[in-house]
Amino acid sequence: MTKKIISITLLLIGNTVTAQETQPASSESKWSNHFQLTVIAQRHSAFRSLYSGVNSLADTIEPTATSLTTTLFLGRKLWKGAAFYFNPEVSGGSGLSLSTGVAGALNGETYRVAEVKPQVSVARAYLKQHIPLSGTNYSYAADDVNQVAEKLPTSRITISAGKFAIADFYDNNSYSRDPRTQFFNWSIWADGAWDYPANTRGYTYGIVAELIKPTWAVRLSSVAVPRIANFHLMEYNAEAHSETFELERQYTFRKTHGTIRITASQTFSQAPSYEAGLKAINNGNKFLLDVIQGLEEHKSYGGRKYAVGLNVEQELTNDVGLFIRSGWNDGKYVTWAFTEIDHTCNLGFSVKGTKWRRAEDVFGIAGVINGISGPHRKFLKAGGYGFIIGDGNLNYGKEAIIETYYNARLNNFFWATFDYQFVNHPAYNKDRGPVHVFGIRGHVAF
Numbered sequence: 001m002t003k004k005i006i007s008i009t010l011l012l013i014g015n016t017v018t019a020q021e022t023q024p025a026s027s028e029s030k031w032s033n034h035f036q037l038t039v040i041a042q043r044h045s046a047f048r049s050l051y052s053g054v055n056s057l058a059d060t061i062e063p064t065a066t067s068l069t070t071t072l073f074l075g076r077k078l079w080k081g082a083a084f085y086f087n088p089e090v091s092g093g094s095g096l097s098l099s100t101g102v103a104g105a106l107n108g109e110t111y112r113v114a115e116v117k118p119q120v121s122v123a124r125a126y127l128k129q130h131i132p133l134s135g136t137n138y139s140y141a142a143d144d145v146n147q148v149a150e151k152l153p154t155s156r157i158t159i160s161a162g163k164f165a166i167a168d169f170y171d172n173n174s175y176s177r178d179p180r181t182q183f184f185n186w187s188i189w190a191d192g193a194w195d196y197p198a199n200t201r202g203y204t205y206g207i208v209a210e211l212i213k214p215t216w217a218v219r220l221s222s223v224a225v226p227r228i229a230n231f232h233l234m235e236y237n238a239e240a241h242s243e244t245f246e247l248e249r250q251y252t253f254r255k256t257h258g259t260i261r262i263t264a265s266q267t268f269s270q271a272p273s274y275e276a277g278l279k280a281i282n283n284g285n286k287f288l289l290d291v292i293q294g295l296e297e298h299k300s301y302g303g304r305k306y307a308v309g310l311n312v313e314q315e316l317t318n319d320v321g322l323f324i325r326s327g328w329n330d331g332k333y334v335t336w337a338f339t340e341i342d343h344t345c346n347l348g349f350s351v352k353g354t355k356w357r358r359a360e361d362v363f364g365i366a367g368v369i370n371g372i373s374g375p376h377r378k379f380l381k382a383g384g385y386g387f388i389i390g391d392g393n394l395n396y397g398k399e400a401i402i403e404t405y406y407n408a409r410l411n412n413f414f415w416a417t418f419d420y421q422f423v424n425h426p427a428y429n430k431d432r433g434p435v436h437v438f439g440i441r442g443h444v445a446f
Contacts, residue, residue: 032075032083032148035446038180040109041066042096042419042439050431053392054385057101057426057435067093067110069180071123075148081130085146091201092118096437102426103340103370103389104187104401106437108179111200123203126162133157158210166196166223169208170246170263173313175323175350176366180443184419185403187368188348191309192341193327197225197242197267199337200232217248225269229294229336230387235269239301242267253314261311271303271333274375274384281382292334294387303333319352323366331373340388342373360409370399372428380428389427397425407441417441 042065049059071089078084095110124146132153143149146168160169167190176182176189183189190196197204206223221244224234244265251258272280272288280288290296307329314322324347331342348366353359372380381394405419419439426433 029143029149030077032073032143032146034073034145035071035444036073036145036180037068037070037444038109038441039066039068039443040107040184040439040441042107042184042437044096044106044438045436047433047435049433051391051393052432053383053390055100055388055390055427056392056432057097059432062096065094065096065107065110067091067095067107068118069109073145075146077148077150078127081132082127083148083150084127085124087122087124087146088120089123090118090120092116100388102401102423103372103399103428104185104192104344104368104423105339105388106185106421106423107439108184108186108189111202121201122163123201124162124164124168126160126164128158128160131157131159154212154214156212158212159207160210161207163203163205164208165202166198166204166206166208166221166242166244167202169210169219169221170196170244171261171309171311171325173261173311173323173325174259175313175321175364176325176346176348180441180445181407181415181417182350182362183348183364183366183403183405184439184441185366185368185401185421186339187341187344187370187401188325188346188366188403190338191263191311191325191327192339192344192368192370193329194263194265194307194309195267195305195329195335195338196244196265197223197337199226199234200230205234215250217246219246219248220244225267226337227270228297229271229292229334231294237301240269242269256315256317258312258314261309263307263309263311265305265307267303267305267307267336268301269303269305269333269336270298270301271305271336272298272300273303273333274331274373274379277334277379277384278375278382281379281384289384292387293385303336305333305336306330319354321350323348323350331376335386335388340372340376340386341370342376344368344370358408362407363405364407365402365404367400367402370401370428372396377428391427391429391432393431394428395430396428397430399426399428400424413444413446415441415443415445417443 095107133155136153136155208221227235309327312324326345346368353361421437
């Protein structure tokens, strides 16, 4: 199986390189072909632990956890303003302790997948249509990942429909968004309190509508949610869906550029409430507890979660940028898709290496504080488990994480990264930690 995956990967690389060599670099080209391969390896220190549970981070030194993703990004122009994008992907490996034990999970390239062997899947397959607005100007969009070379109307409505990651469209940030080149930690490269709808590998089906103007944008979407918590199959039922709204505004402050984004979402699913989960512990209702852990289908609707988020990026100089994210959800119903965080706030900086004559290198440092709601705390204190955290008991404290990385561009196609994370109160537990996490990353892209 491994040899077959390697062969497929090499074939994808070969085809992509050939296509790029033969494809003319002009706006008339109908195809877009790009490729990425990312490998991350991590280890953590042993740490103080008064007890451990099903979803605890191992308190002893684990074997190195390694993850792999490799993706082919194909795009094809169709009629005027339309293109189709198709991304086959190979992913494998796992995170430390199978990506459990820390709410701000440690490796953004891994999800809650027990299967370590590489698997082939279709990550994205969607249609995008641009509709120019009256009186618009046009700007040239160069060929890029999931972007065919084209003239884009600066004032437009854009509709995207099919299979994609909802995070492709929302909560973007120039300094902290991509775990393949930037920060590793889930709650630093994303709003951890947004239980964004996705299957186990991070993708969903639906439609996104965007109104885009030169200095602002509005987005609205409706997409599918998982049938079971942290599940690979999605729910197709009128009672289960998720809507997200975002307002984006670009601005200039003292000749530097910035962007602010405000996001709001509502999600309806089969998720039970934490109050029901606590009753299930007291009554010995194993079925409902299995539903919360993602082991059974509830077959009962009524779960709902409301969330808001704030995302700011601010250029300080040509080489230094600052970012802030904060997020909140009501914390009444259990986590269904992303990670077990009910409120979060992070702050970080990104610095290009121009001062030390490495202009393509980037140094980043950030900190995040994560927390959970009262009902969520009571559930974990009583011995409950979600699909990310649960130590069998809880002495509650805010989960605090500091991450720093250095990403070095070694040639036109390859980047190497060294990463360090410090985690205090992993999974909100004062009785465990702190823990030191060390990582390296190799990234190929063209």
